[in-house]
Amino acid sequence: xxxxxxxxxxxxxxxxxxxxxxxxxxxxxxxxxxxxxxxxxxxxxxxxxxxxxxxxxxxxxxxxxxxxxxxxxxxxxxxxxxxxxxxxxxxxxxxxxxxxxxxxxxxxxxxxxxxxxxxxxxxxxxxxxxxxxxxxxxxxxxxxxxxxxxxxxxxxxxxxxxxxxxxxxxxxxxxxxxxxxxxxxxxxxxxxxxxxxxxxxxxxxxxxxxxxxxxxxxxxxxxxxxxxxxxxxxxxxxxxxxxxxxxxxxxxxxxxxxxxxxxxxxxxxxxxxxxxxxxxxxxxxxxxxxxxxxxxxxxxxxxxxxxxxxxxxxxxxxxxxxxxxxxxxxxxxxxxxxxxxxxxxxxxxxxxxxxxxxxxxxxxxxxx
Numbered sequence: 001x002x003x004x005x006x007x008x009x010x011x012x013x014x015x016x017x018x019x020x021x022x023x024x025x026x027x028x029x030x031x032x033x034x035x036x037x038x039x040x041x042x043x044x045x046x047x048x049x050x051x052x053x054x055x056x057x058x059x060x061x062x063x064x065x066x067x068x069x070x071x072x073x074x075x076x077x078x079x080x081x082x083x084x085x086x087x088x089x090x091x092x093x094x095x096x097x098x099x100x101x102x103x104x105x106x107x108x109x110x111x112x113x114x115x116x117x118x119x120x121x122x123x124x125x126x127x128x129x130x131x132x133x134x135x136x137x138x139x140x141x142x143x144x145x146x147x148x149x150x151x152x153x154x155x156x157x158x159x160x161x162x163x164x165x166x167x168x169x170x171x172x173x174x175x176x177x178x179x180x181x182x183x184x185x186x187x188x189x190x191x192x193x194x195x196x197x198x199x200x201x202x203x204x205x206x207x208x209x210x211x212x213x214x215x216x217x218x219x220x221x222x223x224x225x226x227x228x229x230x231x232x233x234x235x236x237x238x239x240x241x242x243x244x245x246x247x248x249x250x251x252x253x254x255x256x257x258x259x260x261x262x263x264x265x266x267x268x269x270x271x272x273x274x275x276x277x278x279x280x281x282x283x284x285x286x287x288x289x290x291x292x293x294x295x296x297x298x299x300x301x302x303x304x305x306x307x308x309x310x311x312x313x314x315x316x317x318x319x320x321x322x323x324x325x326x327x328x329x330x331x332x333x334x335x336x337x338x339x340x341x342x343x344x345x346x347x348x349x350x351x352x353x354x355x356x357x358x359x360x361x362x363x364x365x366x367x368x
Contacts, residue, residue, distance in 0.1 A: 017230035201232035
């Protein structure tokens, strides 16, 4: 085995608001690049500051042709794997990766399939379709990994897997009152109560229901404002939906942002009514910032490391959800930094780089 391990990380894209991308970059920024060389293959081009981080570190980014253009896609995959001599391919992108994972059986000694969600699709139709194709993808991998038990169960059933935490850098997430006041001035929100969802604008995150809940909250809390931070395939539909709301002037769709550490400071309540999740990095970050978190019961309890999280059933009405939101907004808890609790939790990034390198080396030494 070479001293430096060569890894190809498969991601959907490099969008900042993509939780899977955040997880990968948290590890990338903490590995010893003399010990682990990591390149990236992505399926969609999204403008991102991560590009500069990756390229300046001497790593490569490969934009794969669309799978629907199968001959070009297959040729690109073969060229990459044949010429770059990877030891490990680490798949985080689900079924679209089947061609490159199949080709990798010839060129790459270790092939990891990593589960990040507790369901196989955002809709019943997609879930059924993906379940049909999943066995073919599973056969291309020789190691399984997951961010949570729920995500592992969804993809691997009862098969064994490696738990890889969604690490967060505790040094980046701590409450600062002066930053809070500056951001609130910049955003012109004064003393308003800011409720926020951070995540991809997609069906999985339940945006229309989130907005319905806020409409009820807005009737009861005249100082409440709702932010959605993140972009995705439902951007246009959600924007049109917001335009029809009674309280549309109190909703801000902020899109993808590069200043999440600062935006967290200005928020008063973190709101995540997702239909399903693996283990949301944003929930880990929000707790470190000392934010009360209201989260759907579809999300794994494994994300909890403070007393700030309350789960609400997806079967509950928007009025019931609004009751919980309003109750939290009215509580007079003093906001304080929870970074120390993050530092002492299993999500702390202090050992992230060594952890991932150790996992890779074990797989290679075991002869997988």
